[in-house]
Amino acid sequence: xxxxxxxxxxxxxxxxxxxxxxxxxxxxxxxxxxxxxxxxxxxxxxxxxxxxxxxxxxxxxxxxxxxxxxxxxxxxxxxxxxxxxxxxxxxxxxxxxxxxxxxxxxxxxxxxxxxxxxxxxxxxxxxxxxxxxxxxxxxxxxxxxxxxxxxxxxxxxxxxxxxxxxxxxxxxxxxxxxxxxxxxxxxxxxxxxxxxxxxxxxxxxxxxxxxxxxxxxxxxxxxxxxxxxxxxxxxxxxxxxxxxxxxxxxxxxxxxxxxxxxxxxxxxxxxxxxxxxxxxxxxxxxxxxxxxxxxxxxxxxxxxxxxxxxxxxxxxxxxxxxxxxxxxxxxxxxxxxxxxxxx
Amino acid sequence: xxxxxxxxxxxxxxxxxxxxxxxxxxxxxxxxxxxxxxxxxxxxxxxxxxxxxxxxxxxxxxxxxxxxxxxxxxxxxxxxxxxxxxxxxxxxxxxxxxxxxxxxxxxxxxxxxxxxxxxxxxxxxxxxxxxxxxxxxxxxxxxxxxxxxxxxxxxxxxxxxxxxxxxxxxxxxxxxxxxxxxxxxxxxxxxxxxxxxxxxxxxxxxxxxxxxxxxxxxxxxxxxxxxxxxxxxxxxxxxxxxxxxxxxxxxxxxxxxxxxxxxxxxxxxxxxxxxxxxxxxxxxxxxxxxxxxxxxxxxxxxxxxxxxxxxxxxxxxxxxxxxxxxxxxxxxxxxxxxxxxxx
DNA sequence: CTGAAAGCGCTTACAG
DNA sequence: CTGAAAGCGCTTACAG
Numbered sequence: 001x002x003x004x005x006x007x008x009x010x011x012x013x014x015x016x017x018x019x020x021x022x023x024x025x026x027x028x029x030x031x032x033x034x035x036x037x038x039x040x041x042x043x044x045x046x047x048x049x050x051x052x053x054x055x056x057x058x059x060x061x062x063x064x065x066x067x068x069x070x071x072x073x074x075x076x077x078x079x080x081x082x083x084x085x086x087x088x089x090x091x092x093x094x095x096x097x098x099x100x101x102x103x104x105x106x107x108x109x110x111x112x113x114x115x116x117x118x119x120x121x122x123x124x125x126x127x128x129x130x131x132x133x134x135x136x137x138x139x140x141x142x143x144x145x146x147x148x149x150x151x152x153x154x155x156x157x158x159x160x161x162x163x164x165x166x167x168x169x170x171x172x173x174x175x176x177x178x179x180x181x182x183x184x185x186x187x188x189x190x191x192x193x194x195x196x197x198x199x200x201x202x203x204x205x206x207x208x209x210x211x212x213x214x215x216x217x218x219x220x221x222x223x224x225x226x227x228x229x230x231x232x233x234x235x236x237x238x239x240x241x242x243x244x245x246x247x248x249x250x251x252x253x254x255x256x257x258x259x260x261x262x263x264x265x266x267x268x269x270x271x272x273x274x275x276x277x278x279x280x281x282x283x284x285x286x287x288x289x290x291x292x293x294x295x296x297x298x299x300x301x302x303x304x305x306x307x308x309x310x311x312x313x314x315x316x317x318x319x320x321x322x323x324x325x326x327x328x329x330x331x332x333x334x335x336x337x338x339x340x341x342x343x
Numbered sequence: 344x345x346x347x348x349x350x351x352x353x354x355x356x357x358x359x360x361x362x363x364x365x366x367x368x369x370x371x372x373x374x375x376x377x378x379x380x381x382x383x384x385x386x387x388x389x390x391x392x393x394x395x396x397x398x399x400x401x402x403x404x405x406x407x408x409x410x411x412x413x414x415x416x417x418x419x420x421x422x423x424x425x426x427x428x429x430x431x432x433x434x435x436x437x438x439x440x441x442x443x444x445x446x447x448x449x450x451x452x453x454x455x456x457x458x459x460x461x462x463x464x465x466x467x468x469x470x471x472x473x474x475x476x477x478x479x480x481x482x483x484x485x486x487x488x489x490x491x492x493x494x495x496x497x498x499x500x501x502x503x504x505x506x507x508x509x510x511x512x513x514x515x516x517x518x519x520x521x522x523x524x525x526x527x528x529x530x531x532x533x534x535x536x537x538x539x540x541x542x543x544x545x546x547x548x549x550x551x552x553x554x555x556x557x558x559x560x561x562x563x564x565x566x567x568x569x570x571x572x573x574x575x576x577x578x579x580x581x582x583x584x585x586x587x588x589x590x591x592x593x594x595x596x597x598x599x600x601x602x603x604x605x606x607x608x609x610x611x612x613x614x615x616x617x618x619x620x621x622x623x624x625x626x627x628x629x630x631x632x633x634x635x636x637x638x639x640x641x642x643x644x645x646x647x648x649x650x651x652x653x654x655x656x657x658x659x660x661x662x663x664x665x666x667x668x669x670x671x672x673x674x675x676x677x678x679x680x681x682x683x684x685x686x
Numbered sequence: 687c688t689g690a691a692a693g694c695g696c697t698t699a700c701a702g
Numbered sequence: 703c704t705g706a707a708a709g710c711g712c713t714t715a716c717a718g
Contacts, residue, residue: 006463006487008711019689024713034687051461055401056711059694064398074430075423084418087444096441096462101430118394119439120349144349260630284625287603289632351695362705367697377703399695402710 007048016044027052058120067310068116070100070109070126072226077282078253078299079127082151085303086125093311095122104226106131113137123147123310128155130192130226147313151306152297153195154325161309162325163302167197170295170330171204171249174277177293177332178247179212181340183275187220187238187245189231189255198223201251201279220245224255231258232265239266246274247338253280256292276337279330291335298328350391359387370395401463410653411459413443413452413469415569420625421596421642422470425494428646429468436654438465447569449474456480466490466653471498473535473569490656494649495640496538497668504652505668506645510540513638513673514547514592517620520636520675521590522555524683526618530563530581530588532574532598541566544594544622563588567598574601575608582609589617590681596623599635619680622673634678641671 009027013020018041025033026041027050058064067090071079083099090097098121100112109129114137116124124146126138135157141148151163178186188205190198206216219241222234235258238245250256256278260270268274270290278285280294305326313320352370356363361384368376369384370393401407410433414422426442433440441462443455452472457480459467467489469481478500484491494506514531521529531548533541549559562584565577578601581588593599599621603613611617613633621628623637648669656663 006711009713010711020712021690021714022688024711025688028713032687037687053402053711054462055398055407056694057713058398059396059402059696059710060712060714062694073427074417075420075427077418080418080423084416084444087417087442091443091458098439098441099430100434101427115434119397257627257630282627284600284627284631287600287632288627288630289634291632349695352697353695363696364698364706365704367695368704371697375703380703396695399710400697402694402712403696403698405710 006053007050008053009050012041012044012048012050015048016041062120063122064120065095066119066121067095067097067307068100068112068119068121068124068126069097070102070112070116070124072102072104072127072129074099074101076254077280078152078297081281081299082127082303082306085300085305086307087303088300089304089307089311093307095307095311102129104130106134110137113141117141117144117146121146123149123314125149125151125306125310127152128195130195133194147310149306149310149313151302153197155196159323161313161320161323163306163309163328164197164325165297165302165328165330167200167330168204168207170279170297170332171201171251172208173204173330173332174249174293174295175205175208176212177334178249178275178277178338179208179214181275181338183247183340184214185220185243185245186214186247186249187222188249188251189234189238189259190221190223190251191226191255193223198251201249205249217243224258226254228258228261231255232262235259235262236266239268247271248274248276250276250278253278253282253294256280256294260288260292270337271339272341275340277332278337285333286335288337290337293335293338294333295330296333297330302328349396350393351396352393355384355387355391355393358391359384405463407463407465408438409462409464410438410440410650411443411455411462411464411467411469412440413445413455413459413467415445415447415470415472417442417444419597420623421495421640424624424642425470425646425649428643428648429650430646431643432647432650432654436650438650438654445472447473449477453480456484460484460487460489464489466492466657468492468494468649468653470495471538473538476537490653492649492653492656494645496540498539502666504656504663504666506649506652506671507540507668508640508645508671508673510543510673511547511550513622513640513675514544514594515551516547516673516675517592517622517636517638518548518551519555520677521592521618521620521681522551522557524618524681526590526683527557528563528586528588529557529590529592530565531592531594532577532581532602533564533566533594534598535568536566541594544592548592560586567601569597571601571604574598575605578602578605579609582611590614591617591619593619593621596621596625596637599623599637603631603635613680614682615684618683620675621680628676629678631680633680636678636681637676638673639676640673645671 013023026038102109148160154162224230224234278294281296285292356366369381445452497505567573567577621637624639628635
């Protein structure tokens with residue numbers, strides 16, 4: 001109907017009988033131009049609905065103004081809320097966001113990074129998959145000069161800005177809360193053991209038990225993958241021994257839901273037979289049966305902060321003297337799943 | 344550390360003492376090249392970790408290989424699941440996806456489209472905001488030759504491929520189910536009245552009542568915006584009249600959750616005092632208190648189909664003779680929130 | 687203050 | 703079969 005072809009600087013130049021250079025200068029805001037010419041050009045540009053071609057700009061400036069994001073699963077409340085935070089900051093600073101999902105697979109994470117770097121992204125924000133134990137693909141980003149910010153599941157081995165929550169404290173508080181409610185046989189269901197968040201949450205859990213002189217029992221600590229089978233197996237295993245737990249600290253939202261599901265199948269009531277605390281900030285928590293007590297992570301803020309740090313890295317001329325790890329605060333949202341109704 | 348600068352076709356040419364043209368041809372798979380030269384070039388390219396610069400390609404071919412997506416809110420199960428479907432198809436066909444959120448605001452929808460078109464996206468997939476009643480911004484896409492696919496909240500006025508579910512049938516089935524359970528005073532809580540999905544679901548609801556010789560009462564049909572206040576007001580309003588409903592059909596997931604929240608505040612029990620059916624495919628539905636009966640939409644498939652149709656439009660040389668509207672099937676997932684326990 | 691030229695990385699008619 | 707040239711849309715030293 002209209003112009004299939006977008007208007008370019010050349011079109012404006014032609015119409016005004018000026019050179020493209022002059023038009024570019026007028027639009028860019030360089031100083032070496034007569035104020036009158038500039039006004040004229042800007043007016044015509046507006047009139048012709050000119051908008052600069054970002055692709056040409058990218059080619060010239062070797063910047064794509066695109067940020068890559070890799071998360072395990074976009075259709076997961078933690079991830080989508082974080083992404084919302086990332087997007088808000090990114091867009092306000094003129095960046096666009098391209099999202100990849102690792103589906104908790106190391107393989108997919110590596111491929112995603114390759115695709116993303118071949119797209120010439122300006123920087124990457126990621127939380128590693130449940131399988132990731134080798135960080136060469138992240139190290140490679142370094143080699144290519146692509147800034148990186150990690151959040152949630154970070155790792156020691158990579159030196160860069162990171163955004164995490166106080167996992168240790170969160171798990172500690174959750175466990176103490178259960179103890180205070182009178183539960184004494186508290187189990188812990190976690191994801192892959194080599195992940196930083198797993199280790200920190202595990203430490204918080206253990207320390208809470210110790211500080212209350214409760215034993216830390218190895219077979220009350222189980223790790224699982226992300227398939228339904230694995231969670232089911234792990235949870236059932238907890239109840240096979242002679243001494244059954246009376247409460248569970250689940251280290252992620254998915255695991256908490258998994259626990260609810262399996263406990264229900266096993267006809268164990270929450271919290272009467274087994275109490276439960278998860279890590280989650282799902283707004284649906286309070287509408288669950290039972291409503292779910294959870295260590296709440298400030299997901300949106302985590303996303304925002306990650307994006308801010310990344311853009312800082314992208315736009316600073318020199319690499320920072322030292323990398324920061326921002327630790328956000330969690331809060332324990334107490335609902336019914338952890339209440340001792342028999343007390 | 345390594346090469347800050349990515350290797351280009353020129354680098355390969357230099358090393359092989361060939362011209363960039365030849366290298367390009369070898370890599371692109373043109374026929375006019377000696378098999379031996381090609382093999383050599385490809386080998387060196389691999390060795391040097393060459394990957395074509397998509398930005399240069401975009402500039403040349405006037406294609407960005409980027410698809411824009413606009414949804415109300417990414418941190419919403421319906422949206423994120425649909426996006427997951429879109430991404431899967433997009434990536435498998437070499438496209439990347441840039442997401443914008445309208446936050447249910449017409450204003451933001453318009454701005455997003457502007458930003459997206461200035462990004463030179465190859466096509467757009469969107470579901471309109473709750474506020475959108477004017478479609479000039481979508482029509483403008485036409486003018487610019489940017490293909491469009493609408494899903495979920497579509498509109499008659501724009502002629503293009505669309506992906507919807509059988510909203511009429513879904514609401515009809517949901518309402519019939521309630522009637523079969525013995526509920527007779529069934530209300531309907533919906534979003535903006537001018538949206539296609541609102542109208543179709545409303546029709547299904549009304550027709551179900553009529554076909555069972557139940558009256559359609561105007562004050563049992565309420566529409567709300569997306570803020571919590573609006574939902575609260577709408578639901579409370581339902582119970583102000585002399586004749587109170589004994590069941591509600593909520594036309595989206597958000598509204599269903601909103602109903603649960605407000606009914607709880609009003610100390611009305613679900614389903615004993617008021618039964619509830621929503622539209623939702625949230626995997627948490629069955630873990631809610633009470634578990635939520637819902638018309639399930641095949642979200643992932645909707646996303647996949649939308650992306651397929653869009654890419655078809657993008658890659659076909661000629662505009663299609665006629666636009667299609669794909670209607671997906673919903674299924675009614677019956678849980679506790681709609682059971683008549685008093686019967 | 688304005689313009690011509692070169693270049694970002696790539697492709698593709700056009701010569702040879 | 704291979705290379706030189708032009709061009710995608712833009713910016714920016716370099717002249718004038």
